[in-house]
Amino acid sequence: MKPVLVVNAGSSSLKYQLIEPGSPPSAKGLIEEIGSAQARLRHDGEDRGTRPAEDHEAALAWMLEALGDTLDDLLAVGHRVVHGGTRFTEPTVVDRDVEAAIEQLSPLAPLHNPANLAGIRALTTLLPTTPQVAVFDTAFHATIPAVAATYALPRELAEAHGVRRYGFHGTSCQYVTGQVDAENLIICHLGNGASITAVENNRSVDTSMGLSPLEGLVMGTRSGDLDPAVPFHLMRAGLSAAEVEDILTKRSGLRGLAGASDMREVRERQDEPHARLALDVYAYRIRKYIGAYLAAVPGMQALVFTAGVGENDHRLRQEICAPLAHLGIALNADANEAAVGRSEPATIGTGPIEVLVVPTNEEAEIAAQAAAIVG
Structure with missing residues (x-):
């Protein structure tokens, strides 16, 4: 199977792995201090030093440079997105409508969704022919019943502002569930x-x-x-x-x-x-x-x-x-x-x-x- 590039974009950091599903990662790395003149890259355990990376696009370009020829014949890019609200309950191929929806959900995860979206947009530009897939931390918890998801607030107010239990760490929970009988x-x-x-x-x-x-x-x-x-x-x-x-x-x-x-x-x-x-x-x-x-x-x-x-x-x-x-x-x-x-x-x-x-x-x-x- 072709490999998937997995990207986890934070506000000032970027983690990535190149994975052929079912196999250990063939490459992985971390870029820190995005937005500064001294961003630092660590790739496959090796310190690659510092250089300016004023935004996520610059950091991701550095990542692609480090990965080099290993990106040939890439199947997709999988992005961790923290909050999918009630709309996104499964992995989703990103298009303009999906981008807009992730942005609309940012008030529910202001420290995470904007950074996740920055990574998606940057790689859409840098890898325009590769499918970008959003995998949502909240998706695994979409099965929580109303009795557990509902806060005792005025119903109209809660519905208008999306106030309910969503849950997080769902991607981890889904993986763990698959490892246990x-x-x-x-x-x-x-x-x-x-x-x-x-x-x-x-x-x-x-x-x-x-x-x-x-x-x-x-x-x-x-x-x-x-x-x-x-x-x-x-x-x-x-x-x-x-x-x-x-x-x-x-x-x-x-x-x-x-x-x-x-x-x-x-x-x-x-x-x-x-x-x-x-x-x-x-x-x-x-x-x-x-x-x-x-x-x-x-x-x-x-x-x-x-x-x-x-x-x-x-x-x-x-x-x-x-x-x-x-x-x-x-x-x-x-x-x-x-x-x-x-x-x-x-x-x-x-x-x-x-x-x-x-x-x-x-x-x-x-x-x-x-x-x-x-x-």
């Missing part, structure tokens, strides 16, 4: 961004993130769940709406509690009171959601940990699971520790509910979805 799962996607998804009969039925990626778990810099009155309280204290949004999305979570957003740094400082409390709050919030989803999906068969923190912090998995033995969730300590760094799924549980560590691969999922719709 069980059909009823709780998936803990724990990275700098973190969410939990309840899967019944291989379909998402509830997830912790909502209208935006801010709701739910404690994350690297996001607060997760809090009393909706907190923003009003802070604004009455003199902070602007923009300042409150910045606090909740960029200065809260682990950073707010422990002074560091990287779980590895917090873990290294776990003997300090603030870091210990941060770890305890982080694990407690996850346990609460696991308990809620055990109630939401009778017959839950497996609990899955994935993403950077979920795959690599065996102590966190133990902290989460140890108090849940009465619910049928228990770990084998040796298997739990041995699962760190593995590239294949690992079984780490000993109770009636299976516990697994499943390395996620969103790029492989995007490549497969793009190839399926184009091919």
Whole structure:
């Protein structure tokens, strides 16, 4: 099969992989500091230095230069797009109407959709004969029923402004679901961004993130769940709406509690009171959601940990699971520790509910979805 170029464009960074579906990537890289005179490229593990990249088009041109002849006979470009609203529930070949719709959805994901769209537009110009395919993080969660997706707001207001639960990390959840034999799962996607998804009969039925990626778990810099009155309280204290949004999305979570957003740094400082409390709050919030989803999906068969923190912090998995033995969730300590760094799924549980560590691969999922719709 021809390869797919997978692109994940952020506001100031660009990740990419060249993947023939079903095979490991043949090339991959990262460009950082887009918009500056000192953008840096790392390609296939090699530092390619710095050069000006004033926008995504310049960065993507640098990417194409680095990939060179490997782009011959490209099947498609698969783009990660964070928010597809209710319109986009499957991978979609991009045309002008799709571009316009992604732009219209930007108020629901202001930190992500504009950057994703910049990548699409740039590669439409740079690779005009190659199909561009948008793969949406929200798509996997389109199956969430109304009872779980609906907020108790005035109906007309919610409908007019698109206020409902959308959910994110869907591409990761879809990949993980395909790696597990069980059909009823709780998936803990724990990275700098973190969410939990309840899967019944291989379909998402509830997830912790909502209208935006801010709701739910404690994350690297996001607060997760809090009393909706907190923003009003802070604004009455003199902070602007923009300042409150910045606090909740960029200065809260682990950073707010422990002074560091990287779980590895917090873990290294776990003997300090603030870091210990941060770890305890982080694990407690996850346990609460696991308990809620055990109630939401009778017959839950497996609990899955994935993403950077979920795959690599065996102590966190133990902290989460140890108090849940009465619910049928228990770990084998040796298997739990041995699962760190593995590239294949690992079984780490000993109770009636299976516990697994499943390395996620969103790029492989995007490549497969793009190839399926184009091919």
